[in-house]
Amino acid sequence: MASSSKLLKLALPFVRTHGFSREALARSVLELPNGEAHSEPLSDTAVSSLFGEGDNARRTLVNAWLAEGVRYMQTAEEMSSPPPQLREVLRIRLQYNEPVLEHLPEAFGLLATPSSGFHVIAPFPALKHAGRIADEACYAIGDQSLHLSWYSKRASIASIYTAAELHQLVSPNTAYTFLDTLLETSQTVSKSLDEVSLFSDYVFKGWKGIIKSSGIQL
Structure with a gap:
């Protein structure tokens, strides 16, 4: 099984269509590289084990999305010259x-x-x-x-x-x-x-x- 941090990153694009939901987290395994990708989303039990029970899993996804927002700012800044x-x-x-x-x-x-x-x-x-x-x-x-x-x-x-x-x-x-x-x-x-x-x-x-x-x- 891929690490929870890797799956969190893969789950972020699903926020557009599934919101900050456990379903978005479950679908992360569908985006793993060839040979690792699952044919079905994670079970609810697996989502809880990896990301937290109930809404705590959703909070984990929200925090990951906010952290990615900071990285998004940094990437855009690095491409700018002068500052x-x-x-x-x-x-x-x-x-x-x-x-x-x-x-x-x-x-x-x-x-x-x-x-x-x-x-x-x-x-x-x-x-x-x-x-x-x-x-x-x-x-x-x-x-x-x-x-x-x-x-x-x-x-x-x-x-x-x-x-x-x-x-x-x-x-x-x-x-x-x-x-x-x-x-x-x-x-x-x-x-x-x-x-x-x-x-x-x-x-x-x-x-x-x-x-x-x-x-x-x-």
Whole structure:
């Protein structure tokens, strides 16, 4: 049997057609190289053994997809010379969302809902998601901010990206224009988010809005 990490990567293309589902994970073995490929998807028991019980398997897939999004940003950045502008970097990440937009609210809902089953939305996955994108964007553009300015800059970028991502789910055709507008007023955004607590609250409310707008019952 191939490793779970290899199968996770093979499962990612199935997210487009099957969403962040156990079925997408089960179909991963169909894409193995000749001689290794299975003729049938994995059994539900095998999916649980490899990726987790119940919705935990789906959370594993969502996290793998988010990690691949960072690699997608890095690949695009490596092909850019000179280093890209912030606008380009954030556009690249929004582009990565496009094939699976209809499935993202449910994916975010899975991450934000504890595996314990309590219907409480936790802010930490939202902050981690926004923070990773902000960190990668700063690295890509060669940002050298120090101390408090480091937090301020990343808070600003993370809040802009979160707002653009929320807008993308509601209005995909105007997402890039909306992002550009936010970046043009980024100085104002940065001033309003100097406090990390305000930033945390902003990102959490943004994700909560994404989840609730989808009609998902949490």
